[in-house]
Amino acid sequence: MSTRFADALTQMPDALAEAVAPMLTEHFAGHLSAEQLKQLSEKSGLEGSELYLALLPIAATLSYAPISNFFVGAIAHGASGDAYMGANMELVGEALFHSVHAEQSAISHAWLAGEPKLVGITVNYSPCGHCRQFMTELNNNEGLTIRLPQQPPQPLTHYLPYAFGPKDLGMEDGLLDGNDHEMVLENDDPLVQRALREANASYAPYSKTPAAIALETDSGRVFVGRYAENAAFNPSLPAMQIALNGMARMGLPFDSIRRAVLVESDRGQISFVHSASDALATVSQVPLEVFKAQA
Ligand SMILES: [Zn+2]
Known part of the structure; x- marks a missing residue:
């Protein structure tokens, strides 16, 4: 197990910490397969929202926040059953709008991994307005469930009612729908x-x-x-x-x-x-x- 997760494990139920520790390898970057999640559920006795919320300390450990020292972790749940963790990132010496938020991190993680649709996001702090807007771009925005500590699961539309989104600009597709722009570049590198x-x-x-x-x-x-x-x-x-x-x-x-x-x-x-x-x-x-x- 990578030592960077040692503190996160102390914040989790013992049975879950014991089960997840072997999965936190040196280059663990936040991807848990559906099969791994099933194992974690069986060994910890936690299911669904309980399991996702209990895993958040691991997601927050992926944070790089040298400016705020405020560590946000998020988990994007794919339609495939896999989970993709994300965390906030800040760049010292650069304007704050270059920062990445935890929800953006988890969503882009899932997108790059080829996940075609997200069904939920679990996050350790209430999503900011910027992230509510970012999530509205998702192809499955109307089917997205947001899970937060001490709150019942709610659809994204609960957190961002009357949203302005892709449909308002005449778009049928959304983020995570496949694209092929068919650009070409003469270069063998x-x-x-x-x-x-x-x-x-x-x-x-x-x-x-x-x-x-x-x-x-x-x-x-x-x-x-x-x-x-x-x-x-x-x-x-x-x-x-x-x-x-x-x-x-x-x-x-x-x-x-x-x-x-x-x-x-x-x-x-x-x-x-x-x-x-x-x-x-x-x-x-x-x-x-x-x-x-x-x-
Ligand atoms: Zn945010």
Whole structure:
């Protein structure tokens, strides 16, 4: 077991702590399969909401919050039965709007893992207005259950009534519906091609600017992020934030980044060159390599 979870285990029922400890391997980044959740339920005697809430200390341990020292953990529940943890992330030296919230972290985690639909989110503090708006972008927003400590499970519509969402801008699809923007890029570099694949799967229905980031570490590990746009624009989640958050969830230091690649559409109405460079520069000396894909 990774020692970073030692404190979290002391905050959980003994039977659950004992059952989950072997799953918290050195590179555990918050994914529990349906089979693992079933084992945890059998061994702990906890089910559904009780089990999810009891697991939150582990999700909160994935937090990187050097500014607030306020550790938020969230668990996204996939229709597949798998669970994806997320946690907040803050970048010292950068404006606060570059932060990632725990719910965004868990949702982007599930999205990158190929989860087609979410049925619930469990979080250790009440979702902020920004996250209520971000969750409204989900394809299954009307079927999403929010679970909080000391509160009955409630639909997202309870927390954000009269929501403004994709349908108000004429969109049929939502975040987590599959995308293939079919952009192409003449370049054999595997890291660039990986970023291109993620850009083609990104979600940018309003700006029409598909984009993605691929980060490579000293050990050869690759972390990616896809741009996730929002009908209210400002809660959109940039690809760089998702990629950095993947590293933070795994507990890897940002100074292990050796390459950073941005691929974005050559026809977009917006661009991530400046914002992604800014966010990267706060955590790494590595320059951002920029590639424009043909839409
Ligand atoms: Zn939030």
